[in-house]
Amino acid sequence: MTSSIDPVDLAARLIACPSITPARGEVFDLLDAELTAIGFTVHRWVMGEEPDGPTENLVAIRGSGGSHFGFAGHLDVVPPGDGWATDPFEPVIEDGVLTGRGANDMKSAIAAFVAAASEFQEQAGTISLLITGDEEGYATYGTPRIIDWLNERGIRPDMILIGEPTSVDRLGDTIKIGRRGSVNMWIDVPGTQGHVAYPHRADNPMPKLARVIAALDALHLDDGTDAFPPSNLEFTGVSTPTHASNVIPASATAQLNIRFNNLQQGQRLVELVEEIAEREAPGSTVRARISGEAFLTPPGELYDVLVSAIRDETGIDPELSTSGGTSDGRFLIQLCPVVDFGLPNASMHKIGEHAAVEDIRALSRIYRRVLEKVFG
Template sequence: MAASIDPVELARELIRCPSVTPASGEVFDVLDRALQSLGFTVHRWVMGDPPDGPTENMVAIRGEGSPHFGFAGHLDVVPAGDNWSCDPFEARIEDGVLVGRGANDMKSGVAAFVAALGEVEQKRGTVSLLITGDEEGYSTYGTPRIIDWLNERKIRPDMILIGEPTSVDRLGDTVKIGRRGSVNMWIEVPGVQGHVAYPHRTTNPIPPLARIVAELSALHLDDGTDVFPPSNLEFTGVDTPTHASNVIPGAATAQLNIRFNNLQKGADLVRMVEEVATRIAPDAKVRARISGEAFLTPPGPLYDLIVDAIREETGEAPELSTSGGTSDGRFLIQLCPVVDFGLPNATMHKVGECAAVEDIQALSRIYRRIIERMVG
């Protein structure tokens, strides 16, 4: 054990580095110093141009050979927003609670794992940290590029723990064993702009778009599975170029998102939306961005490792869940089994985001138990 690291103090230091996605620079310097003090070899690189970049990635490795246990996380955060009771990057502790943007999602999780590493004498195998600055964005230059880096060097973890905040009511009550896929789509129906008093000289795109929205909203995609809820399609926006009350617009657009289980594929869902849109409005155009496919880690050693560590520390028997949003597990699953586990997530992305100091410390102890079983 090369150094002793306080998880709460490291989390505060990370939070004090504003790192709205895509992130690079100072926040990675803080983590770099902590990991080098623990004997890690740290690799960092920045890539990409705005708007999806520049993004910094980090791979830190200690040890060699098998077993290889990986930890994945991110240092970028969503914008702070307004109406905080304190500076969102002050990292204030109030009544036993650490307050700040990233305290919950997920700088405290990264800090807890790093502190746990300082408590374990690594006797065998390899430990790695796969840290990106673009999880909250489109991940264009984030975790997929880390995977490229690993593949080029023929480095492959045996299992990966992602430190996302997964607990619901109490630390340890929920572990994510898979995630739904996600696809965003934009439907544009063209028209001919003109004065509302002369509709015969225009083509109004709004009625056909409304029929598209109604038909897609009425679709029943599936009934879900034993481990996944039903897939759902939700419209998130409808707009026209002009908002004048006396103008028929020259185009109308709708935005939607589908969160889907492993009964569906992103490309199939895109084709389904295209078919409905062009049948109703032949000139309609559909643009899509698939954020990731649904994935599931089958029961196995990684489940047992994490569940046992949680039960020993908290007495909880965690629920194995696939609910919630996506994570970078959608990319990392191509390398090895992946499970998400971390802090209670009630305040993630909210104004006043926070994490209980006691939970951060307990999470670090759970991570320590996991690391000890793998490489101690």
């Protein structure tokens, strides 16, 4: 039998492979080698061009027939930023804590699952890993293209666990059973540039944009549901092409994001913003990018085995939540039931990102318990 893998050691080695989104190359080479050594057949491909690519994807499969359990995740990370006490891509283990970019989000979870799979090699069914290099970006060539690959081959998992860091105060206290949708929009209001001393010779777009902002800020989208909080619209920026104090700008732009529950649909929200913008500032245009629709996984086997595994390992009954940001579950829900579960997430994307060594080991034990319950 192949020797088991140490999840902390593998996490550290993955961190040592810089993989700012969109990622490819060395970090996938490392994961490929580890999975091949424990009996997985690994498929990899790179696709796309800048600015959203090139992106590498990996699908690894072991076994055939029976129940098909999928684990999904991403090897790309956000840029490290300035202010680290050590090199963010040189992992440090000190006082029981692993520090490095990706330690929390989410190389440690991938390592924990690979370690769990290395100790559980007699499954009567199929295990797959669906790993992308573009979750932290726009996912143009990421998980949606993995889904295409699976569909082309008639491969469909029965359930998928995503290893995103979902715990809050303690490992096991929260799993994500759904996610809100997200849409970014840019409202462009045209005007005519001119000198501020001669406003009659110009057309200032700022007051018109202000009316649009006020109308949208007063908008009540919904009251939420039992599973989701109310949908929320937030403005994230206002800009003009010139910043001179004596120039009326030729245009003005507002940027906004809507995080929405499953009472809404992304395209309908875009149309609503377009209607209000045209009413308050005729001639305005709206550009939009829908990151994903809201989704909710109904109760079923995936809930049962994950909650039971967490309870057996930690003694905790996890909260079932839909809070927080998006995940690639917004795409994978097309295939089968999906939930997210992983490490405590307080340090994700932060300077000094880290994970407790014992949490990584305990997470691997939880993942192994899940496999045992699925395959028996």
